[in-house]
Amino acid sequence: MDARPLSLPHISLRVPALGPHGRRRLAVGALLAGLLVATFLIVRESSLVAVRDVSVTGVSGRDSARVRAALTSAAQDMTTLHVDVDALRTAVAPYPIVKDLRVHRDLPHGLRISVIEHVPVAGVSVDGQRMAVAADGTLLRGTSVADLPTLPLRTPPAGDRIPAGQTARIVAVLGAAPVRLRPLVSKVFVGSRGLTLRLSTGTSLYFGTTDRVDAKWAAAARVLADPSSKGATYLDVRLPERPAAGGLEQVAVQQQQTASSGGTAPGESGTPGAVGGPAAGAANPSATPPVTP
The missing domain is CATH 3.10.20.310 (membrane protein fhac)
Structure with missing residues (x-):
């Protein structure tokens, strides 16, 4: 194949020269634009x-x-x-x-x-002194810590935030709680089932680790809203896809006793048992390791 250089047609662009009137209009336009900018700068500070x-x-x-x-x-x-x-x-x-x-x-x-x-979600205790803390770890000195769960802080904070570590991760878990559930958290600790949150209603939430927090809170909110979970002593959301409510056996006995006497247990409704997952108590307490620092 014969390779030949590609030749492009010559294109010439001509800008028409401005006449005296065009140059005058351009100068007037530039002057007016400058005056407008100067006027705005003067007025905005006046x-x-x-x-x-x-x-x-x-x-x-x-x-x-x-x-x-x-x-x-x-x-x-x-x-x-x-x-x-x-x-x-x-x-x-x-x-x-x-x-x-x-x-x-x-x-x-x-x-x-x-x-x-900032919304205080917990209190931290440093050398016997309690301070409120926000979800992002900001210390809210002077803010009331009444009715807030307290977490120990071994190392006094050097600035306005708690140091990174296990306490900061637990505070973030509390900060991610749904608005209607957050005020119910009365105690937080790390036990045999990992991170555990005790609610003022008497129910314990087993979180296990501090990962997948949003999914775990969503599972907890869904199960707690189900009438059949009422009276549960614990709710295991370590596997949020298979949450389990346990400790309902005593409620079932009370309901049977009330039914045999011809009455209705006050405040009880629904069928006791596991909600949204395996049977009550089916979750293995040792399946998930405790929270690590």
């Missing part, structure tokens, strides 16, 4: 749009007044056309309860600031 009305919502607790004051003071140094969100975050950095901020402008002089707070 008192015409200065922040005067500051609304702060979403903050509670003993530091709420100080948080509002810090945000209001910082915001009043800004304008609604030039809001420095980083400066607002810096103003509330001394208050660990503040997780983030959402800012909305109300032109010309209003600024609405929504505070997103």
Whole structure:
């Protein structure tokens, strides 16, 4: 095959020269654009749009007044056309309860600031002192730890967060709990079945390890919502695909005794037994190793 060089046609692009009127219009356009930018820069820093009305919502607790004051003071140094969100975050950095901020402008002089707070999920005990902690490990000093499960922390934290390790992983498990179940957790410990959460209703949740947390909580919520699990002393979700509710035998005996006497056990309904998995108590307590640091 004869190889020949490929020749392309010559293409010539011509930009028409601007006449005097075209050059004048271009210069006027550039001047107007510059004036508009300069005007905006002047106006955005002027008192015409200065922040005067500051609304702060979403903050509670003993530091709420100080948080509002810090945000209001910082915001009043800004304008609604030039809001420095980083400066607002810096103003509330001394208050660990503040997780983030959402800012909305109300032109010309209003600024609405929504505070997103850290939610305390547990308490940690360091040298006999209890401190609340958020799901991400942030220490919430000054926040009440009443009704929160307490975890021991052997090493005092060097900063504003608990160190990485087993306690931090357990705190993350508590933080992943569904909103309606989290307040029910009264005690947390690592036992023969690994991570165990004791609910105020008397039921123990066997989590085993701290992996697959979302699946385990979903299984626990599903089983606990089933009427036939009422009265269970434990719920094993170490294998979330096969959760098992156990300790229902005593409930069954009470129901049989009540039925033989012609009555109905108060607050009991459904058929006792395992829910969503094998028969009650079928899970092997030693099948899953305990939580490792």
